[in-house]
Amino acid sequence: MGYVGWIGTHEGIRDSPKHKTAESELVRELQSLGAVLYCKTSVPHTLMSGESNNNIMGYVWNPKNRNLSAGGSSGGEGALIGGRGSPLGFGTDIGGSVRIPAGFNGLFGLRPSAGRISYEGMANSMDGQNTILSVVGPIATTARSLTFITKSLLSTEPWLHDPLVTEIPWRDDHAKAMQTLCHDGKLAFGVLEHDGVCDTHPPIKRAMSIISRALTSLGHETLPWTPSPSHKSLVETGGRAWMYDGGADVHAAFALSGEPPVPQIASVYGDKPFTEYPASYISETNRMKRALQKEYLDYWNSTASKTSTGRPVDAFIMPVAPFAAAFPQSYHYVGYTSVINVLDYTAVVIPITLCDAKQDARTGDYQPKDGLNRRMAEVYDAGVYDRAHVAVQIVLRRFQEEKACVLAEYIEKALRKDQQGGGSTGESVKL
Numbered sequence: 381m382g383y384v385g386w387i388g389t390h391e392g393i394r395d396s397p398k399h400k401t402a403e404s405e406l407v408r409e410l411q412s413l414g415a416v417l418y419c420k421t422s423v424p425h426t427l428m429s430g431e432s433n434n435n436i437m438g439y440v441w442n443p444k445n446r447n448l449s450a451g452g453s454s455g456g457e458g459a460l461i462g463g464r465g466s467p468l469g470f471g472t473d474i475g476g477s478v479r480i481p482a483g484f485n486g487l488f489g490l491r492p493s494a495g496r497i498s499y500e501g502m503a504n505s506m507d508g509q510n511t512i513l514s515v516v517g518p519i520a521t522t523a524r525s526l527t528f529i530t531k532s533l534l535s536t537e538p539w540l541h542d543p544l545v546t547e548i549p550w551r552d553d554h555a556k557a558m559q560t561l562c563h564d565g566k567l568a569f570g571v572l573e574h575d576g577v578c579d580t581h582p583p584i585k586r587a588m589s590i591i592s593r594a595l596t597s598l599g600h601e602t603l604p605w606t607p608s609p610s611h612k613s614l615v616e617t618g619g620r621a622w623m624y625d626g627g628a629d630v631h632a633a634f635a636l637s638g639e640p641p642v643p644q645i646a647s648v649y650g651d652k653p654f655t656e657y658p659a660s661y662i663s664e665t666n667r668m669k670r671a672l673q674k675e676y677l678d679y680w681n682s683t684a685s686k687t688s689t690g691r692p693v694d695a696f697i698m699p700v701a702p703f704a705a706a707f708p709q710s711y712h713y714v715g716y717t718s719v720i721n722v723l724d725y726t727a728v729v730i731p732i733t734l735c736d737a738k739q740d741a742r743t744g745d746y747q748p749k750d751g752l753n754r755r756m757a758e759v760y761d762a763g764v765y766d767r768a769h770v771a772v773q774i775v776l777r778r779f780q781e782e783k784a785c786v787l788a789e790y791i792e793k794a795l796r797k798d799q800q801g802g803g804s805t806g807e808s809v810k811l
Contacts (some may be wrong), residue, residue: 381503382434385636386726391503392636401773404702406470406516409536421456426505426630427472427514429620429644430480430701431458432709439708445768448705451481452644454519458485460517462769467720472502472628474514475618476700476717479773482519482729483700486769488788489729490517490526491627491720493778496751497533500542506629511621513544514719523788526728527555530781546779554782561694564788565655568687569595570605570696578713579753580702581628581760582740586769587732591697591736596792603686605696609672615715617672620665622648626656643709669722676723680777694721695776697785702756704735704768710759713752719771725775728784 383392390396410417432440432455440455442448442660443463450459454471458481461469471478473491482489504514518529531550538790539547558744561567574580580588592602627649634641641649684692699716720727742764748754774791776784 381427381505381633382423382436383633384435384635384639385633387436391497391611392633402501405498405538405541406500406533407501409498409538412536412672413532414606419460421454421460421469423453423456424642424644425633425639425642425797426645426649426753427453427474427477428505428630429453430476430714430717431644431706432481433642433644433708434682435639436640442705442768444486445705445765447764448768449471449484449711450796451484451705452711453477453632454481455484457481457519457542458487459486461487461521461617462525464521467605468518468520468577470516470518470527472499472504472514472516473717473721474504474512475622475714475721478515478517478519479611479700479720479729480719483731483771483773484705484769486731486771487519487521487729488523488526488792489519490530490781490784491515491727491729492517492530493726495544495546495723496548496781497530498538498542498733500544506622506625507625508534511624511662511669512618523728523730523785523792527589527786528783530785537753549780551782555786558786562786566689567595567689567695568601568603568683568689569691570683570697571602572605572607572692573694575698575715575719577615577704577752578756579748580699581756581765581768582742582762583704583717583733583735583765583768584699584702584772586736587772588697588699590732591730591772591791591795594791594798598794601688602697603683603771605675605693605698605765606773609675611719612772614672614676614719614722617665617680618658618718620661624657624662624785626654628653628656644711647709673723674677695774697733697772697774699730700771700773703760703764706802707759710755712755720773722773724778726778726780726784727773728776728788729773730788731769731771732795733770735762735765735768735770740765 390399425434432452440450460786462485534550
């Protein structure tokens, strides 16, 4: 968790009988499968940041471009795997903390729906806050690795050991159905290039164009994704859950050692606790979230009338973040990932290309519409970003992990074929 006060303790509790004896269910499953666990990687204390920074390890820089962040909260994991220090690892994701490090480091990352992979025994901030559940997901160098580890974990029947895991074994029929549509049928994809709140940097726009053209060239269909409700309303509603306890939990952990919150966390929780919200506020938030989820579901179903397949879109594509990676203290908007946590959809991150100083130069006529977009524009420098990784995320309905893994493998192969000169997207794609 990155807290100084947790060193030599079990979750901050000294002389706990669980210290050096208790382990999470996921680790038990991994060891039963023969996994070799050899290190833990750095996170931002609290886990509530898209950059990884704490008072123990310091800032986690991107191994590909040391001007940029490795992401967060699983930034150390992203840096380790991105630097090929490990083939695969895990992070937790309550607002993007698996997908952001995957995207920033040119990796594949899976955000499953809550209850698919066990979270039992893992440490977390604000444990007991159930409006938006944190999930655990794999980060890896290949899409096939995501399939392999997810299928392997489900073979251990985690629902027998974790009361919050839904009993859904790996479904080969779901995977095969998606494979058939990929290779012998036709898929329809929604494309969300802008969420209506925060503009994206030129490399992100280019990556979205690359994947859209690649899918079209393979015979699939793309159409604009213009959902109702707005992503703005979903992001704002989800953000309420992070503040229920007024920062009491995270500040209690800081108080164990007297350490100050790093700037990325102080900007969210301040330097001391604030007023907690009443139960009626929590209930109201839960009702708001449920209503928004229902409205989004209805919109998704309505797209059946817009596709040539006669089905609602099979998935939609959107950015992982406004930028290819963040400059320190520049992650002012996490809405591109946190919206998926509110909806609890399955999402998989796929690396698409690299930033290119020439192709991604910003034209002089760009005018940001507000303060947030002005701050985002100020941290873009095509020369500094040159050769940084660029990724997108593919979003599917809840509990569609099998289909997400198949799609990721299919798209990875298509992009590699294009890189080798066999495709028609007209881009040099390097993964």
